[in-house]
Amino acid sequence: MSYTLQYGQIWPYLPFLLDGALLSLQIAFLAFCGGLFIGTLGAAGKTFGGPIVKRLINVYVVFLTNTPQLVQIYFLYFALPDVGILLSSYVAVLIGMTLNAGAYLTEIQRAGFESVRQTEMEAAETLGFSRAQQIRYVIMPHVARVLFPPLSNHYILMTLGTSMAAIFGVEELTGRAFNVNAETFRSIEVFSVTALMYIVITVAATAILAVIGRVLLRARMRII
Amino acid sequence: MPRLDIVDLKAAYGSLTVLDGITVSVGSGKVLGLIGPSGSGKSTILRVLVGLLKPAAGRVLLDDVEVRYSNAGDVKRVRDQLAIVFQQYNLFQNMNVLDNVTIAPVKIRGRSRGEVEQDARELLAKVGLADKLKSYPDELSGGQQQRVAIARALALKPEILLLDEITAALDPELVSEVLDTIRVLASEGMTMLIVSHEMGFIREVSSKVAFMADGKVVEMGAPAQIFDAPSEERTRDFVSKILRH
Numbered sequence A: 001m002s003y004t005l006q007y008g009q010i011w012p013y014l015p016f017l018l019d020g021a022l023l024s025l026q027i028a029f030l031a032f033c034g035g036l037f038i039g040t041l042g043a044a045g046k047t048f049g050g051p052i053v054k055r056l057i058n059v060y061v062v063f064l065t066n067t068p069q070l071v072q073i074y075f076l077y078f079a080l081p082d083v084g085i086l087l088s089s090y091v092a093v094l095i096g097m098t099l100n101a102g103a104y105l106t107e108i109q110r111a112g113f114e115s116v117r118q119t120e121m122e123a124a125e126t127l128g129f130s131r132a133q134q135i136r137y138v139i140m141p142h143v144a145r146v147l148f149p150p151l152s153n154h155y156i157l158m159t160l161g162t163s164m165a166a167i168f169g170v171e172e173l174t175g176r177a178f179n180v181n182a183e184t185f186r187s188i189e190v191f192s193v194t195a196l197m198y199i200v201i202t203v204a205a206t207a208i209l210a211v212i213g214r215v216l217l218r219a220r221m222r223i224i
Numbered sequence B: 001m002p003r004l005d006i007v008d009l010k011a012a013y014g015s016l017t018v019l020d021g022i023t024v025s026v027g028s029g030k031v032l033g034l035i036g037p038s039g040s041g042k043s044t045i046l047r048v049l050v051g052l053l054k055p056a057a058g059r060v061l062l063d064d065v066e067v068r069y070s071n072a073g074d075v076k077r078v079r080d081q082l083a084i085v086f087q088q089y090n091l092f093q094n095m096n097v098l099d100n101v102t103i104a105p106v107k108i109r110g111r112s113r114g115e116v117e118q119d120a121r122e123l124l125a126k127v128g129l130a131d132k133l134k135s136y137p138d139e140l141s142g143g144q145q146q147r148v149a150i151a152r153a154l155a156l157k158p159e160i161l162l163l164d165e166i167t168a169a170l171d172p173e174l175v176s177e178v179l180d181t182i183r184v185l186a187s188e189g190m191t192m193l194i195v196s197h198e199m200g201f202i203r204e205v206s207s208k209v210a211f212m213a214d215g216k217v218v219e220m221g222a223p224a225q226i227f228d229a230p231s232e233e234r235t236r237d238f239v240s241k242i243l244r245h
Helices: A007-048 A051-065 A069-083 A089-114 A118-126 A131-168 A173-184 A187-217 B042-049 B072-081 B097-108 B113-126 B142-154 B172-187 B199-205 B223-228 B233-244
Strands: B004-013 B016-026 B031-035 B057-062 B082-085 B160-164 B191-195 B208-213 B216-221
Touching: A007 A051, A007 A089, A007 A131, A007 A173, A007 A187, A051 A089, A069 A089, A069 A131, A089 A131, A118 A131, A131 A173, A131 A187, A131 B097, A173 A187, B004 B042, B016 B031, B016 B042, B016 B057, B016 B191, B016 B208, B016 B216, B031 B042, B031 B199, B042 B082, B042 B160, B042 B191, B057 B072, B072 B082, B082 B142, B097 B113, B097 B142, B113 B142, B142 B172, B172 B191, B172 B199, B191 B199, B199 B223, B199 B233, B208 B223, B208 B233, B216 B223, B216 B233, B223 B233
Parallel strands: B031 B191, B031 B208, B082 B160, B160 B191
Antiparallel strands: B004 B016, B004 B057, B208 B216
16 A cells, blocks of 8 residues: 655645635635624623513524534525525525524623623713723623634634534635545545645634734733 | 711612711821721721712712712712722732823823823832832732832822722731832821721821721720720620620
8 A cells, every 4th residue: 555645736725725715615604793793782682681682592502502503504505485585595504504603602792791790880880880881891892802702713613613504515725625535535634634625724813813813802811 | 178077978789778877077187997896887888988889978078069970070079089098909810000090180180291201200209119110910919019009099189088998908018018008108197087996006196086886886986995985885886896816
């Protein structure tokens, strides 16, 4: 059993793969932003909303965090057409990942909202801060600092999770790796290079986020 | 000249009455010490004064003008003139020492940053923290944090300072550094209401001491009278228990 590694054969495909990696980053970024928006509303609803609002958000969170993300996207892509809603694979993946992220980020952010120290709010109040000033100067900086590390982690997880899109034929990094593999049959070379690209992307993102978190928010984050 | 009169003040947490007709007053440059067992309502008086708990009945007069706690303007006025320091310091964890002290004067009162910072540096030097301006609360000891909290309260130039068991959460060896700061303030003529279990300290700095139990003032008088010759059985009991060790 001998195998000669021939990375030379897949060099020409490198720009093609890098292009796919950009699409991966795009999906992760858009889904994360959408999820952050949903999560902020969800966390606000769970913290300040009435019982019905809380119940509805709970149903959403429980369903989306207790079913596989793959099944969720399958549902959007294969089940919705039966009721006349036809989504492209890219859109189905994007919506699926956004909704999934929204559920997780609701829970993460709710914990952040709840960690605001009542005592600091009282101090602010007696110093003469209005409610809006309390939110601006005490709550927001605290919540940002507490939430930045777990949100960063989730963003990294989502970046890796975008590889699921390959199953639906989206030509992001994993999808393109499939294609290159099918053309060259150099599986070891193709998938090792692909894995390396994911590592570079996530390690770089982790380091950048940690620097931002530490410098701007004094968040306790390790830079690699 | 600052003067605070509390007349027949009542307050409750839900159905639990915590202040049951309190009448005390403190004049300009005087220090009123509030002592008594836990749950007697000492801290609640301070919380009512700064508008954290609405009184159920009674009157509070600040410089002979009644404070209506249901009126936002009155609450603002009272918070302009009274400053409180809490047991747990309650510093803003996301701000360094200098920002903790300057934020209210700059953002809330709209004073110029340069002038406020100058004041803040002097105040922080006075409480012995001139070298900690850029430190964050979680980098400081409890005693240092509490001294920052005192500087923060003083930065608003309050007429009356309220101290709510400010050494109760401190390690014993850190208590004196905080009390020394208050001694200086007392000697400079700061009007204060002090809730504390540090009896020796209360006796030393107070012009008048009120012993409280069950939401009432049981006995009030000069420190020597309260500690050496209490006339009420309840006071005698408390003082003998607390001074025995």
